[in-house]
Amino acid sequence: MTDRATLLPSSGPAEGSGRKVTTNRRFSTLADAIALHAGAESASFHTPGHKGRSPADFASFFDAHPRQADLTELPGLDDLSCPTGVLRDLEARAAGIWGAAESIISVNGASAALEATMLALAAHGTTVLVPRNAHRSIIHGLVLSGLFPLWYEPVWDDEWGLWGSVAATSVERLLERLGSETAGLIIVSPTYAGAISDIQAIAGLCRDYGIPLVVDEAHGAHFVPKTTMPVSAVGLADVTVHSLHKTLPALTQTGLLHIRRNSLLVPDALRSTMQLLQSSSPSYLLMASIEQALQQVELQQAQESIGRLDCLCRQLREAVSNLPEYTCYAPPAGSDPSHILLGCPGRQPEQLYGFLAERGIFAETILGNGVLFMLGLGTTAADVQLLTAALSDFGADVMAEPAGVSAFVGMPPPAPRPSEIVQILSPRQAFMMPATVVPVNDSVGRISQATIAPCPPGTPLLVAGQRVPAEILECAGLQSLRVVVDD
Ligand SMILES: Cc1ncc(COP(=O)(O)O)c(C=O)c1O
Numbered sequence: 001m002t003d004r005a006t007l008l009p010s011s012g013p014a015e016g017s018g019r020k021v022t023t024n025r026r027f028s029t030l031a032d033a034i035a036l037h038a039g040a041e042s043a044s045f046h047t048p049g050h051k052g053r054s055p056a057d058f059a060s061f062f063d064a065h066p067r068q069a070d071l072t073e074l075p076g077l078d079d080l081s082c083p084t085g086v087l088r089d090l091e092a093r094a095a096g097i098w099g100a101a102e103s104i105i106s107v108n109g110a111s112a113a114l115e116a117t118m119l120a121l122a123a124h125g126t127t128v129l130v131p132r133n134a135h136r137s138i139i140h141g142l143v144l145s146g147l148f149p150l151w152y153e154p155v156w157d158d159e160w161g162l163w164g165s166v167a168a169t170s171v172e173r174l175l176e177r178l179g180s181e182t183a184g185l186i187i188v189s190p191t192y193a194g195a196i197s198d199i200q201a202i203a204g205l206c207r208d209y210g211i212p213l214v215v216d217e218a219h220g221a222h223f224v225p226k227t228t229m230p231v232s233a234v235g236l237a238d239v240t241v242h243s244l245h246k247t248l249p250a251l252t253q254t255g256l257l258h259i260r261r262n263s264l265l266v267p268d269a270l271r272s273t274m275q276l277l278q279s280s281s282p283s284y285l286l287m288a289s290i291e292q293a294l295q296q297v298e299l300q301q302a303q304e305s306i307g308r309l310d311c312l313c314r315q316l317r318e319a320v321s322n323l324p325e326y327t328c329y330a331p332p333a334g335s336d337p338s339h340i341l342l343g344c345p346g347r348q349p350e351q352l353y354g355f356l357a358e359r360g361i362f363a364e365t366i367l368g369n370g371v372l373f374m375l376g377l378g379t380t381a382a383d384v385q386l387l388t389a390a391l392s393d394f395g396a397d398v399m400a401e402p403a404g405v406s407a408f409v410g411m412p413p414p415a416p417r418p419s420e421i422v423q424i425l426s427p428r429q430a431f432m433m434p435a436t437v438v439p440v441n442d443s444v445g446r447i448s449q450a451t452i453a454p455c456p457p458g459t460p461l462l463v464a465g466q467r468v469p470a471e472i473l474e475c476a477g478l479q480s481l482r483v484v485v486d487d
Pocket residue numbers: 108109110111112135137188191192216218219242243244253254255457458
């Protein structure tokens with residue numbers, strides 16, 4: 001069983017970063033570790049969105065016979081590198097659901113789709129507008145493409161210690177200043193914590209400036225048109241990327257790259273860059289699980305499945321609003337109902353995470369000053385009841401404690417706003433240069449060759465080509481750093 005003593009949150013600079021919760025338990029095999037976790041878990045509020053359940057209505061051949069379904073490019077099974085048959089049809093179904101002109105399957109998650117998009121963007125210029133909360137796959141895309149990042153800041157939330165949405169007015173100012181020089185604009189919406197940006201307004205601005213807009217909607221695949229969920233970026237941005245395992249019930253490592261009609265990034269270019277980054281033996285298990293996920297969000301089924309998810313999200317939010325010990329992250333520009341970030345003033349988020357884990361309830365992560373819970377299509381009413389009861393018990397413990405015993409009173413001190421990134425070289429230039437490893441104390445002021453972006457959430461604390469800031473010394477556990485030679 002997981003116990004509080006074995007959960008070890010690591011600390012780092014609190015710039016909207018997740019704090020990894022690890023355990024000091026050692027297992028002899030991966031299979032043992034997985035089995036132990038699965039046996040201990042009574043409710044999942046983390047990825048993947050299937051929550052360990054097969055969709056009952058659509059349980060297919062591969063659920064019953066996974067090894068027989070683990071196939072290759074045999075007659076009738078098509079070829080993902082150049083799909084013309086059953087896989088092309090599957091992509092067309094995906095495009096139909098979200099209203100894309102074309103969709104491309106990824107068997108390497110949203111990560112490969114974002115990296116492929118960055119490679120395709122390089123044909124449009126040498127610099128790209130990148131938000132401070134970009135996922136590390138964007139940084140990897142910078143290394144692969146050679147694009148130079150022009151960093152911009154979404155709204156910083158002091159109370160939660162997080163980057164949030166991007167205001168259309170800020171984008172307008174950015175484009176006025178830099179629009180003519182740049183190959184494209186990247187936006188993360190929804191963010192990991194669920195903040196949504198006004199993509200409609202931003203897409204209009206990008207169109208006016210003739211700049212490709214790329215939306216990392218990895219956490220918003222459940223934004224299905226004609227449901228109660230927020231509007232998806234798919235019909236608006238030139239490229240929108242989905243991760244299918246975060247909230248939908250596809251297996252981990254699945255994603256989609258959607259291209260809108262009249263996109264400035266053409267499908268052919270994106271298909272060839274995707275080919276560079278995908279295995280030549282894409283897993284049919286993964287692709288069959290994409291089909292299962294699509295079945296759940298297609299036509300009438302979407303009303304039911306997304307409606308059920310929305311209802312569970314509302315139930316949980318309402319239950320929490322009746323528990324005075326908690327605060328719930330509510331970004332002003334709107335939020336994704338399925339990602340719920342909770343703080344408990346008077347307690348460290350690590351304590352809440354540990355308390356729940358002892359009861360077999362696993363949250364996604366500790367993020368900023370809160371604990372992040374993710375609901376997905378596999379979430380059940382029983383999961384929500386279990387979590388609500390445990391939150392209530394934890395809250396009662398907090399209230400029962402005599403004043404002054406708590407680790408602190410009120411919310412934790414606000415996380416400091418991260419310092420500006422001073423990007424000296426492009427990530428690719430830094431990556432290709434001779435480098436040396438130095439003790440972290442000696443790295444400040446030098447140019448980093450390393451990118452540090454622990455997952456979750458995978459947002460960078462340090463980017464290759466950046467001048468190493470003094471804050472790096474607060475990064476617990478970091479003893480040495482690779483820096484470029486002759487800077
Ligand atoms: C904002 C964001 N974008 C992209 C990704 C990459 O998604 P995937 O795990 O499907 O590769 C993640 C993963 O956590 C993410 O949080």
